[in-house]
Amino acid sequence: MSGHHISSSKFLWAIGSALFFLTFLTVAVTWYHIPSPWNVIVAIGIASLKAMIVISFFMNLWWDTKFNAMLFVTSIIFFGLLIGITLLDTLFRTDPVPAF
């Protein structure tokens, strides 16, 4: 089986360390009470970066076929559609708060 990407353990530990550091960072930024909405943007930004690191280098999408990458990107696009179209409704209701 020649075509498989094998990461060195040094590389895997480097990726793990980067993720531990970003976890610390995402907690540390809350100590500074960044004003809204930037606190949410920073938190989601760091989480997205962490997710991209895991998906690229632990799930090996970086070296994988473009087809698998396309599958993943498609899921994100459809997730965006789900959120976007839902918010077009719920954010613009004249009577915004339902009974539930």
Place this chain on the structure above:
Amino acid sequence: MSDTSAVKERPKHLKHYFVDSDQQFEASKMGMWVFLVTEILFFGGLFAAYIVYRAWYPDLYLQASTELDTFWGTVNTAVLIGSSLTVAMAIRSAQLNQIKGLIINLWITISLACVFMMIKYFEYTHKFHKGIFPGEYYTYEGIAHEKANIFFSIYYMMTGLHGVHVIIGIGLMLFLVYKAKKGAFSSEYYTPVEITGLYWHLVDVIWIFLFPLLYLID
């Protein structure tokens, strides 16, 4: 015609409808990615509920998240990232034909997953003692917001579904240990290790988003 594929020796793991091991491996991996797409959209529905209610009740999220312990949330994040690292190491061991390393890394991953569920158990029971239940069973008085139960319905659904995935992952990895001990895996065939690894990393990715969205609202 004497030297056609009928005479060629085929490895035991190779199904007759695949040309070779690489094609079988790639097909399995693509199937797993299709499943992971459905998983992302499965959790996506819950994230949509989270976003809609956060847009409606921003104050509720600020108040209610103070009931969640940031320290234990951080510990659990580190535990899951550590387990992702050991799963990646397990796959590397399998690729290098180090079956002993594979089994050790799987056991470490299983232990970390159990630590995660134990911390989750203590977090849940702590809330149950205070009367923080989802939906209409909510009886806690400590949050001055009439919709406080909604935050915790979303919290229990998201972390609960994630917890179910962790438990399924523990089961899958116990199965991998059993198979590895029977000598089922080698550098020539480790497809179940690879796709279980993909599943486990996705469970980690979901938690990477749940942690700041639930615990770190200041």
